[in-house]
Amino acid sequence: MKTYDIVIIGGGPAGLSAAVSAKKSGTDSILILERDKELGGILNQCIHNGFGLHTFKEELTGPEYAGRFIEQVQELQIEYKLHTMVMDISSDKVVTAMNSTDGLFEIRAGAVILAMGCRERSRGALNIPGYRPAGIFSAGTAQRLVNMEGYLPGRKVVILGSGDIGLIMARRMTLEGAQVQVVAELMPYSGGLKRNIVQCLDDYGIPLKLSHTVVEIRGKERVEGITLAQVDEKGRPVAGTEEEYECDTLLLSVGLIPENELSGGMGVELSRVTSGPVVNESLETNIEGVFACGNVLHVHDLVDFVSEEAAAAGRNAARYVQEAGSRKAQGTDKEAAGRTVEICAVDGVRYTVPSRINTERMEDIQTVRFRVGGVYKNCFVSVYLDEERILHRKRPVMAPGEMEEVKLKREELLRHPDLKAITVKVEEV
Amino acid sequence: MGKRELICIGCPMGCPVTVEMEGDEIVSVSGNTCPRGDAYARKEVTNPTRIVTSTVKVEGGLVEMISVKTKEDIPKDKIFDCVRALKGVTVKAPVHIGDVILADVAGTGVDVVATRNA
Numbered sequence: 010m011k012t013y014d015i016v017i018i019g020g021g022p023a024g025l026s027a028a029v030s031a032k033k034s035g036t037d038s039i040l041i042l043e044r045d046k047e048l049g050g051i052l053n054q055c056i057h058n059g060f061g062l063h064t065f066k067e068e069l070t071g072p073e074y075a076g077r078f079i080e081q082v083q084e085l086q087i088e089y090k091l092h093t094m095v096m097d098i099s100s101d102k103v104v105t106a107m108n109s110t111d112g113l114f115e116i117r118a119g120a121v122i123l124a125m126g127c128r129e130r131s132r133g134a135l136n137i138p139g140y141r142p143a144g145i146f147s148a149g150t151a152q153r154l155v156n157m158e159g160y161l162p163g164r165k166v167v168i169l170g171s172g173d174i175g176l177i178m179a180r181r182m183t184l185e186g187a188q189v190q191v192v193a194e195l196m197p198y199s200g201g202l203k204r205n206i207v208q209c210l211d212d213y214g215i216p217l218k219l220s221h222t223v224v225e226i227r228g229k230e231r232v233e234g235i236t237l238a239q240v241d242e243k244g245r246p247v248a249g250t251e252e253e254y255e256c257d258t259l260l261l262s263v264g265l266i267p268e269n270e271l272s273g274g275m276g277v278e279l280s281r282v283t284s285g286p287v288v289n290e291s292l293e294t295n296i297e298g299v300f301a302c303g304n305v306l307h308v309h310d311l312v313d314f315v316s317e318e319a320a321a322a323g324r325n326a327a328r329y330v331q332e333a334g335s336r337k338a339q340g341t342d343k344e345a346a347g348r349t350v351e352i353c354a355v356d357g358v359r360y361t362v363p364s365r366i367n368t369e370r371m372e373d374i375q376t377v378r379f380r381v382g383g384v385y386k387n388c389f390v391s392v393y394l395d396e397e398r399i400l401h402r403k404r405p406v407m408a409p410g411e412m413e414e415v416k417l418k419r420e421e422l423l424r425h426p427d428l429k430a431i432t433v434k435v436e437e438v
Numbered sequence: 439m440g441k442r443e444l445i446c447i448g449c450p451m452g453c454p455v456t457v458e459m460e461g462d463e464i465v466s467v468s469g470n471t472c473p474r475g476d477a478y479a480r481k482e483v484t485n486p487t488r489i490v491t492s493t494v495k496v497e498g499g500l501v502e503m504i505s506v507k508t509k510e511d512i513p514k515d516k517i518f519d520c521v522r523a524l525k526g527v528t529v530k531a532p533v534h535i536g537d538v539i540l541a542d543v544a545g546t547g548v549d550v551v552a553t554r555n556a
């Protein structure tokens with residue numbers, strides 16, 4: 010069986026950045042496994058600009074952003090296999106994969122980095138009554154059809170859900186000659202970035218109807234029309250508010266879920282909030298030497314943060330294999346203990362990544378990312394070490410659509426040797 | 439006196455900004471929380487510009503289509519002309535990121551360049 014120090018599952022921006030950083034941290038034996046015909050992941054179909062403002066200080070398109078990392082992977086001569094589907098990972102890190110040249114094969118990994126990204130929620134999860142006619146696409150599928158295959162899926166379009174991909178596709182299909190009539194959003198706020206609402210909807214006079222949903226789909230063979238209705242606070246349609254639209258296409262942009270079949274299969278503990286692995290300060294899962302980053306860990310809206318997070322995972326995986334080597338030389342086989350403190354996400358904070366921190370092993374400045382559960386205006390983000398508030402930062406606006414972060418200092422945590430819990434919350438005053 | 443209601447996209451605050459106009463003259467900008475909102479609103483009502491991204495067909499490559507963009511932002515009212523000018527453009531592989539696909543698109547003086555390799 011072939012052996013690599015680090016095997017990375019997925020060659021999207023997370024996998025690429027993790028690979029580059031692991032290599033730069035001194036680990037040479039790295040393999041990326043990617044099921045698609047090229048590296049770059051979902052970015053290859055995101056042809057619009059707006060990527061990389063944080064990382065490269067310029068606005069790139071998705072393929073250009075991916076291109077920068079692919080170049081680095083090639084320059085650093087990191088090995089990768091395309092057209093290769095990972096089928097299974099065992100809890101002792103044997104990766105089973107398949108492609109047409111090697112057939113089914115196994116690789117033993119010193120460390121595994123999970124970077125499989127996410128997939129879109131489908132209509133099944135949505136529960137719209139009516140037939141299942143042709144003409145209903147997820148926004149991401151439509152994005153692939155238009156941008157990669159040059160095929161316009163329809164001419165008269167209604168979009169359900171105001172996530173970024175739906176907003177981007179409203180503009181893209183308009184430019185390609187389709188008539189996008191309306192974007193309906195179940196929630197009273199949009200899940201997308203404000204700049205996308207302005208540049209993708211307002212620029213083209215496409216209305217955004219908040220607190221609205223699709224209550225009926227008409228047509229048997231092909232979509233012929235849909236009915237929208239307003240919803241009340243509980244998300245129930247309000248009788249008498251129905252409006253009919255004629256359309257041949259309905260795009261669904263109703264959210265993304267991390268792709269964690271493989272992780273679940275190998276016994277990685279998953280969070281009920283994010284559907285991604287529960288990780289510690291090193292982005293390591295409950296299985297020693299198995300790390301996660303990018304959209305497989307929690308859904309990101311900015312790829313820059315994916316790259317940053319993945320670079321940390323790569324560094325930590327490299328450190329893990331290097332330490333494992335020296336532990337073997339010393340004849341001890343367990344990771345150094347240290348003290349682990351849980352991070353509690355309460356009062357409006359839905360989750361944190363990481364969700365536990367080993368104060369010995371954390372970096373000097375540890376980034377903790379989170380999302381809030383509603384729209385908050387003029388509130389504070391607070392961090393408590395047990396009862397003591399160590400951070401109280403004013404935030405003019407926070408919304409579920411934009412990821413938030415706080416930074417924890419290692420020296421500050423070390424000053425609390427009996428620390429039991431770290432709490433991150435939203436406070437009104 | 440004319441009025442334009444905008445949403446500033448400078449940061450996630452998304453301030454609603456109102457610009458009062460006297461013909462082509464800006465009389466006042468209000469609603470912004472910081473100076474960036476003022477600058478954004480002035481540009482937006484006098485000379486709004488955007489980067490345009492699209493795709494063109496490629497022959498002899500690994501993929502069917504390559505993505506392209508205007509190298510710089512172009513006036514907003516030229517967006518559709520730009521997209522129309524790109525309809526029917528076909529390029530031959532190999533193509534590299536940054537290659538000019540269509541020079542001086544729609545009389546804007548701005549080139550359309552490739553954003554992926556093929």
Ligand SMILES: Cc1cc2nc3c(=O)[nH]c(=O)nc-3n(C[C@H](O)[C@H](O)[C@H](O)COP(=O)(O)OP(=O)(O)OC[C@H]3O[C@@H](n4cnc5c(N)ncnc54)[C@H](O)[C@@H]3O)c2cc1C
Binds near residue numbers: 093129148311
């Ligand atoms: C349809 C869609 C559109 C998006 N549009 C935008 C956007 O416009 N702007 C933005 O900032 N963000 C966008 N995002 C979010 C974007 O996905 C992230 O910013 C970023 O691409 C996440 O990187 P990643 O590497 O974690 O995941 P991905 O880019 O999804 O990469 C994961 C990779 O893993 C591979 N993989 C998965 N399972 C296996 C397996 N079993 N074996 C082998 N390989 C596997 C996949 O083929 C893929 O290449 C979009 C997401 C989706 C789903």
Ligand code: SF4
Binds near residue numbers: 446447448449
């Ligand atoms: S005006 Fe200032 S604070 Fe308001 S959205 Fe624009 S940049 Fe942000």
